[in-house]
Amino acid sequence: MKWLTNLWRTLNKPTKALTLGAVSISAFIMGIIFWGGFNTALEATNTEAFCISCHSMESKPYQELQETVHWSNHSGVRATCPDCHVPHNWSRKIARKMEASHDVWGWLFNTVNTPEKFEAKRLEMASREWKRFDRDNSLACKNCHNYNSMKWESMSPLAQKQMKRAAEIDQSCIDCHKGIAHHLPEMGTARAPELIAEVGAGVSSVETNQTYYSALTKPLFFTDKGDVEAGTLNVATKVKVLETQDKRIKIGIDGWRKKIGAGRVIYMDFGVNILSAQLTKDAAETEGVIQTFEEKEDPMTGLKWQRIEAQIWTDKDYLLTELQPLWGYARDTFRSSCSVCHTQPDEAHFDANTWPGMFQGMLAFVNMDQDTQALVQKYLQEHSSTFVKKEH
Numbered sequence: 001m002k003w004l005t006n007l008w009r010t011l012n013k014p015t016k017a018l019t020l021g022a023v024s025i026s027a028f029i030m031g032i033i034f035w036g037g038f039n040t041a042l043e044a045t046n047t048e049a050f051c052i053s054c055h056s057m058e059s060k061p062y063q064e065l066q067e068t069v070h071w072s073n074h075s076g077v078r079a080t081c082p083d084c085h086v087p088h089n090w091s092r093k094i095a096r097k098m099e100a101s102h103d104v105w106g107w108l109f110n111t112v113n114t115p116e117k118f119e120a121k122r123l124e125m126a127s128r129e130w131k132r133f134d135r136d137n138s139l140a141c142k143n144c145h146n147y148n149s150m151k152w153e154s155m156s157p158l159a160q161k162q163m164k165r166a167a168e169i170d171q172s173c174i175d176c177h178k179g180i181a182h183h184l185p186e187m188g189t190a191r192a193p194e195l196i197a198e199v200g201a202g203v204s205s206v207e208t209n210q211t212y213y214s215a216l217t218k219p220l221f222f223t224d225k226g227d228v229e230a231g232t233l234n235v236a237t238k239v240k241v242l243e244t245q246d247k248r249i250k251i252g253i254d255g256w257r258k259k260i261g262a263g264r265v266i267y268m269d270f271g272v273n274i275l276s277a278q279l280t281k282d283a284a285e286t287e288g289v290i291q292t293f294e295e296k297e298d299p300m301t302g303l304k305w306q307r308i309e310a311q312i313w314t315d316k317d318y319l320l321t322e323l324q325p326l327w328g329y330a331r332d333t334f335r336s337s338c339s340v341c342h343t344q345p346d347e348a349h350f351d352a353n354t355w356p357g358m359f360q361g362m363l364a365f366v367n368m369d370q371d372t373q374a375l376v377q378k379y380l381q382e383h384s385s386t387f388v389k390k391e392h
Helices: 002-012 022-046 054-059 061-065 080-083 090-099 101-108 114-134 157-168 195-198 281-285 323-335 355-365 370-382
Strands: 211-214 220-221 229-233 238-245 250-256 265-269 272-279 289-299 304-315
Touching: 090 101, 101 114, 101 355, 195 370, 211 281, 229 281, 229 304, 238 265, 250 272, 272 304, 272 370, 323 370, 355 370
Parallel strands: none
Antiparallel strands: 211 238, 220 229, 220 304, 229 272, 238 250, 250 265, 250 304, 265 272, 289 304
């Protein structure tokens, strides 16, 4: 143990064995070796060759990149994986490398090692990247593309109009150019992944005689245990809990319906086409499901409307105690996604019955899942000139 004691003395009082200069030079050399090794490792993992060494990256996204202008173009300038997915700023680059540990975990456990697994995860991965691009205001794009260097006269009139407006507000490129390097995920049947990430599965417990709001479009059922669907509860609809049983609740939906046919569609208010729920024909005609209170005629259309309450079952999940998280998400989505082709209209620019037609015309230019479509449309209707009394 004598040698250990001597070593400890040397380390504890190094100046007795080593000069201050020797210690400084040694520390300097070790620092260079450490920094050089660290930087070499950092750069080695920051190449396209490293990225596509993973089979799942080489077989799908790399092949998709080769189909785009970022791979081959008249100027011969090609964007590689790290150009877009690794920030150039050193501190953000280190943070991104730490985030990439999640990718290593996925590689170890073969999370996306087959085309089927990759497609199942495509929306989740794309949403994560879109959110990162939006957070950085598409800095990765702007490292190469500069608004101030664009030749407006070489653009088409429509592109010129769009890009000049984007330049005025320094708009994030990803707002309009999703799918520019890789195939877009299938959004049609998706369940608003970014919204779910914010609100989760809703409240942890549901109490009777309390009111809640649906965070997603939800199926309705005839009973507390059966699997026969009785209709659909629209997103952001106010409901009152009447009864709870295991994983389901019986809810009351107050609203109005047009006295046409079976009267299956429930609207939020008289004369306003804001959807609350759609019942099946059998449900609308089943005794005890719908209770009618009064009847009025719409002077604009001559149609008769009935104020009703529908009592029906649904699952306990995706219920919120307030609308603000839904409206905040809808507002941000509208302002980022719906300014692609024109100056964005104010929410109160149209009335509640005009907005659906205007909004549906915009959907061909954006990539939006069905729940998000329904939520944004409802947000626009409930914040329209019908409810916001101001000049428009």
